Amino acid sequence: MIRKILYSVIVTFIITAFTAISAQDISQLTAQCAANAGDVMYLEDFVVKLDQGTPGGAAPTQRFAMLLSKNIVYRFSICSAPNSEGEAVLQLYDMNNLIGSTFIPSTGKDYPSFDFKCQKTGVYHIFISFKDGKAGEGVGIMSYVKKL
Amino acid sequence: MLKKVIYLFVAVSIITGCRSGERRADLSIPDSVLNQGPEMAEDVMQDVVQNISSPVEMAALIKELGVEYSNRYLSSTDRVDDLSASFQQALNLGIYTADLGYLNMYNKTSAVVDYLTAIKTLADNIKVGQFFDFTTLKRLATNNQNLDSLMYISVHSFNEMDEYLHSNNRTNLSALIVSGVWVEGLYLGTQVYKTTPDELLAERIGEQKLTLDQLILILENYSTDRQYRTLADELIKLQEIYNGITIRTEYGAPEMIEENGMLTIVQNEKSIVEITPDQLNQIAKTTEEVRNRLINL
Numbered sequence: 250m251i252r253k254i255l256y257s258v259i260v261t262f263i264i265t266a267f268t269a270i271s272a273q274d275i276s277q278l279t280a281q282c283a284a285n286a287g288d289v290m291y292l293e294d295f296v297v298k299l300d301q302g303t304p305g306g307a308a309p310t311q312r313f314a315m316l317l318s319k320n321i322v323y324r325f326s327i328c329s330a331p332n333s334e335g336e337a338v339l340q341l342y343d344m345n346n347l348i349g350s351t352f353i354p355s356t357g358k359d360y361p362s363f364d365f366k367c368q369k370t371g372v373y374h375i376f377i378s379f380k381d382g383k384a385g386e387g388v389g390i391m392s393y394v395k396k397l
Numbered sequence: 398m399l400k401k402v403i404y405l406f407v408a409v410s411i412i413t414g415c416r417s418g419e420r421r422a423d424l425s426i427p428d429s430v431l432n433q434g435p436e437m438a439e440d441v442m443q444d445v446v447q448n449i450s451s452p453v454e455m456a457a458l459i460k461e462l463g464v465e466y467s468n469r470y471l472s473s474t475d476r477v478d479d480l481s482a483s484f485q486q487a488l489n490l491g492i493y494t495a496d497l498g499y500l501n502m503y504n505k506t507s508a509v510v511d512y513l514t515a516i517k518t519l520a521d522n523i524k525v526g527q528f529f530d531f532t533t534l535k536r537l538a539t540n541n542q543n544l545d546s547l548m549y550i551s552v553h554s555f556n557e558m559d560e561y562l563h564s565n566n567r568t569n570l571s572a573l574i575v576s577g578v579w580v581e582g583l584y585l586g587t588q589v590y591k592t593t594p595d596e597l598l599a600e601r602i603g604e605q606k607l608t609l610d611q612l613i614l615i616l617e618n619y620s621t622d623r624q625y626r627t628l629a630d631e632l633i634k635l636q637e638i639y640n641g642i643t644i645r646t647e648y649g650a651p652e653m654i655e656e657n658g659m660l661t662i663v664q665n666e667k668s669i670v671e672i673t674p675d676q677l678n679q680i681a682k683t684t685e686e687v688r689n690r691l692i693n694l
Contacts, residue, residue, distance in 0.1 A: 279553070280549070280553075283549055283553075284549075290453065290457060290548060291548070291549045291552055291553065292451055292453070292454070292552065293451075293556060294553070294556065316449055316450075316607070316608065318454060318601065318604065319600065319601075319604065319667070319668050320597055320600070320601075321454070321458075341662070343664075343666070348651050348662055348664065349651075349653070349660070349662040351660075360658075360659075360660045362659075362660075363659075363660040363661065363662055364659065364660070364661040364662065365661075365662045365664065366661065366662065366663045366664055367664055368664040368665065368666060368667040368668070369646060369664060369666050369667055369668040370604040370607060370644075370668050371607065371668065393453070393454060393457055395461065396457075396458055396461045396462075396597065
């Protein structure tokens with residue numbers, strides 16, 4: 250009985266300690282990702298942690314709704330956590346239309362960020378997923394670049 | 398021996414648990430238990446509120462227009478200790494946050510400390526002070542160095558606080574903070590417009606119609622509370638003017654341009670705001686009245 254209690258206490262300890270470290274890592278990743286975005290002004294971050302998708306199914310995705318303003322250039326950046334199994338991809342949608350992505354499947358090219366010259370004020374959606382539906386952890390950053 | 402090991406692990410677990418909880422409110426009862434959810438589903442509320450009003454975007458636009466700094470636009474921090482109810486505290490926290498964004502934008506670091514102190518006091522009162530690393534913020538402001546970090550930490554702290562309120566079913570307070578940010582941002586924009594009329598600024602003021610509609614929708618969700626009803630009614634006065642403003646869309650397909658390895662998306666779909674000088678004057682006048690009433694609620 251005492252052994253069982255001991256094991257459960259040890260497991261709780263490990264989980265608690267691991268969670269605390271993970272939260273700190275994400276905070277550092279967010280600060281680093283914001284700094285890497287360049288000479289821009291940080292506006293918002295999107296922390297994502299997703300499980301692996303089911304075989305043949307759609308890749309798990311997290312969605313964020315954001316109000317963007319006309320005549321502003323925004324920068325969207327993406328960073329995967331160092332221990333992330335999958336590589337994070339950020340996509341920007343206007344209604345159901347894909348406007349921009351940090352990964353272009355037709356060329357196979359990845360971009361750490363892209364700029365969006367916004368000409369229409371409204372609610373846009375940011376989707377973050379991991380390539381091939383893998384599990385992963387990462388952060389997206391939205392920054393203010395300049396007025397148009 | 399085994400008992401000692403158990404005690405040791407229990408003690409270490411408690412200490413570690415306390416550390417990992419440093420950024421949580423020091424309440425013994427979870428906020429989610431203390432606060433009943435609104436009629437609108439919480440995830441829908443989150444969707445509506447997110448980024449409804451940024452504490453720095455209006456200030457950034459004003460600075461880019463080349464408008465000089467003026468402290469007469471700012472709300473005085475002298476009243477902080479008189480704000481006793483959480484409703485007033487949350488609303489004014491938003492107002493001061495918008496002012497802080499304006500001060501940060503113009504690198505007015507000496508005044509920044511006053512506003513940080515006011516924000517910290519109000520945030521502590523509504524149990525979200527743990528998100529503001531006041532020591533670091535004050536050091537950055539006092540030393541007048543690393544202003545990018547000051548801006549990052551200020552905005553990031555605000556975002557974390559807002560996220561915490563959402564995840565703990567305290568969206569009602571988040572709605573008040575966001576309302577404060579929005580009203581002060583609009584006040585700032587309209588006051589600047591009166592002295593420096595600019596087409597871009599006029600359009601930005603007109604576009605607030607979209608945000609205002611969302612904001613009223615959120616506040617009406619809590620309107621069984623008299624104070625929320627009063628706030629919603631104040632904003633409805635503005636909505637009555639905004640109802641006359643038209644926002645139309647010209648359609649076009651986006652273009653993708655790659656230059657020096659950098660990807661840029663150019664949106665060719667445009668929103669066009671149709672707003673008259675008279676409507677701008679009415680919005681400026683009503684915003685000033687509403688804002689002054691709110692800071693004295």
